[in-house]
Amino acid sequence: MIFHSIRWRLQLWHGLILVTVLAGFGFTAYQVARENQLRRIDQELDQRLNSLFRPEPRGARGPGKAGAPPDDAPPAGHPEPGGFQNREPWAGNERPFDRNGRFPRRFAAEMHARVVAAIQQFDRSETNGLYFIYWPETGDAIHSPNAPVDVADPRPPRPVEAGMEPGPPLRTEVRFRGEFRELYRSMPGGDCALVGRSLAPDFAAMRRLAFWLAMAGAGVLLIGLTGGWWVAARAMRPIEDISATAQKISAVDLSQRINVAGTDDELSRLAEVLNSTFARLESAFAQQARFTADASHELRTPLAVILTQTQSALSRPRSSAEYTVALEACQRAAQRMRKLTEALLTLARLEGARETGRREEFDLARVAHDCVELLRPLADERSVTLHAELAAARLHGDPEQLAQVITNLLTNAIQYSPAGSAVRVATALEGGSVTLTVADNGQGIAPEDLPHVFERFYRADKSRSQPAGRTGLGLAICQAIVEAHQGKITAASELSKGSVFTVQLPTA
DSSP states (O other): OGGGOHHHHHHHHHHHHHHHHHHHHHHHHHHHHHHHHHHHHHHHHHHHHHHHHOOOOTTOOOTTOTTOOOTTSOOTTSOOTTOSTTSOOOOTTOOOOOTTSOEEHHHHHHHHHHHHHHHHTOOGGGTTTOEEEEEOSSSOOEEOTTOOSOOOOOOOOOOOOSSEEOOOOOEEEEEEETTEEEEEEEOTTSOEEEEEEEOHHHHHHHHHHHHHHHHHHHHHHHHHHHHHHHHHHHHHHHHHHHHHHHHHOBTTBOOOOOOOTTOOSHHHHHHHHHHHHHHHHHHHHHHHHHHHHHHHHHHHHHHHHHHHHHHHHHHSOOOHHHHHHHHHHHHHHHHHHHHHHHHHHHHHHHHHOSSOSOOEEEEHHHHHHHHHHHHHHHHHHTTOEEEEEEOOOEEEEOHHHHHHHHHHHHHHHHHTSOTTOEEEEEEEEETTEEEEEEEEOSSOOOTTTGGGTTSTTOOSSTTSOOOTTOOSOHHHHHHHHHHHTTOEEEEEEETTTEEEEEEEEEOO
């Protein structure tokens, strides 16, 4: 399913964001351009309308000039007293009103004559499609030659006084009428002038702008989606490598690894973690296979002894003494098998539990002292001296299990120490941890064998079996017990100089 793919979901989300941004940008750009164009048109219309009412300087008039007065207007050199002709153009708040805010009718008459003359002499070739319409207070409307004939009078009804008109400020309005933009102005005298133009060329230009904005947006969207797909593909490539490598890995082939060369992102770090996990799995499988082979080897010898003795005893009638010897041999083999199975069960129980089942506060020095006294006869038998430097070291844990650790370490030290040598055991409290050290002056461990001493059934000399009464699991059990107490056990050794085993345990 397409929606179940992370790559497609990323691509769809990226496309949605990109479409939203491009649509918002395009719409905003179009609206800004449209508003600017309308504002420019409105300014042009306002300027054209103002030109109808702007009087020209004396001597500047001539036939055919927009804004020229009619033939019956007063002469330029003899303006009507207080008339409109010599006043400044209407700008800002300047209005030809009297002191009472009234608009004298004589100004309206002169303005009417000026506007009519300008519209009648209108030259459409110089106005960019503009048209003018003038509605006088009384009479018919006056249209420029190119003005539409269906333009309605925009003036609202208003009261009229004899000789005077109400004098509020001029009111200018702008409107759409189909594809036409029109601006009209209602005069205080009751007249109304309108200027307009067709927006068809402007609408065509806006449509072209919208088309090019759409084309540009589509191009950016295509480039963005292509780049997003490429980025998503590169981001998902490590996941595909992880999946392919995981499919190749099986119980018989754990050597496969994920290629993380040349990458440094979150997925590459995940690949490194998985590679580390695969390495641990490979090591665990190899250790498990080695453990199975070693356990089979250790059990094969006592089983062979039992089978040999029983077959020999049953092959023919024997004396009571011969049966006793055979049974004793079978008993020793069975006891060895029992020790091995008990050690395996102990190791499995320790490795399966996340923490020790028993917790109490005790002094590790006291436990170590008891272990030293327990093994002193064995040390005396092998002419090995035990030296104890036991400082008080209290901690929480299982004293019986830690006693087993000390016993196993001391037994190994005594076992591999030559006659006349010494074995030293010490405890110390250092900061927040307790340290137990067992050192001997024995034959030592080779550097290549040192990393494997805590593995099950590991033997430095592969051609020799375990010594009598030994299972080869003592150090593995020690490590499991120490790790169950959240501690750490390490070994250091030099050939012909001896070995040092160090146990570090937290006090709490």
